[in-house]
Amino acid sequence: MKKCVVLSGAGISADSGLLTFRDAGGLWEGYRVTDVCTPEALAKNPQLVIDFYNQRRRQANEAEPNAAHYALVELAGYYRVQIITQNVDNLHERAGSKNVLHLHGELNKLRSVDNPDEIIDFTGEQTAETVSSGGGAMRPHIVFFGEQVPMFDTAAEEMRDADVVVIVGTSLQVYPAASLVHYAPPHADVYLVDPNPQSVAADIEVIRKRAAEGVPDLVEYLIGKA
Incomplete structure (x- = not known):
């Protein structure tokens, strides 16, 4: 898988x-x-x-999980899904995702x-x-502004053997989290779900939609490729 x-x-x-x-x-x-x-x-x-x-x-x-959160749960039936989130809420977990790494801590x-x-x-x-x-x-x-991100090294290791990378809801402007995509291996397919993307590398496929619309569409596509 x-x-x-x-x-x-x-x-x-x-x-x-x-x-x-x-x-x-x-x-x-x-x-x-x-x-x-x-x-x-x-x-x-x-x-x-x-x-x-x-x-x-x-x-x-x-708040309640949305269609994007639930689509990622569905994806886990076809791929080994590891979520690395900058968010401090637990919406991924409440939707049913099991492997969630919180870079910036947790509200609860x-x-x-x-x-x-x-x-x-x-x-x-x-x-x-x-x-x-x-x-x-x-x-x-x-993790407050100005503090170290203790889970970064773990996140980087998770990225090293990815076959597919999905970037959703992040501008890739906040470091060190934004640098994680650079740890993906050369063969990995990289997708960005963003209605208004900033400058994006040529090898990243962009889905110009909001998360709740674009992620379900991408997941359907990825399941078809599994």
Whole structure:
């Protein structure tokens, strides 16, 4: 069975009604990136950061997977599908995808400030008093701007033996995630689902549609080739 690696970004979640900083020109409901999504912001005003991610968690958990998410589940019946997502929601998992690697963390988890290896599932409302098993403070399990992406090397290894690469909902402008496509082997077929693609390499086939429309069409095509 051939392997298909899917690189997903904000555009696939946008079709479920979830917006991003990029969609809002650097503002998200009045918040600047530097106010709520940096290590400095967490140190300066932890409750503001916590409140922001409580709101994001509520919105994400109220959203529903869309046709693109479900199409990728169908694809897994014909290919070994590995999803590498920049998104912090769990819409891929809720649709039924099993192999999902989150590059930028997950809204429904918290991480100990003192021990980064202590990560817990969390779907409620965090407060500044939410503590780890060792009594230390907990923070959103999110890779903030300016922080290292700990899962990048794992993602790069997953890409190295891909037969097919599907890029959906990402502009390939955010690094290091944007560089992952360069780890695909030369024989891999690469597809980009994007209604308004930026400059794209000649060897990438472009489907000029939104995720919820373009991914099901591409999946139907790929299944026919399986």
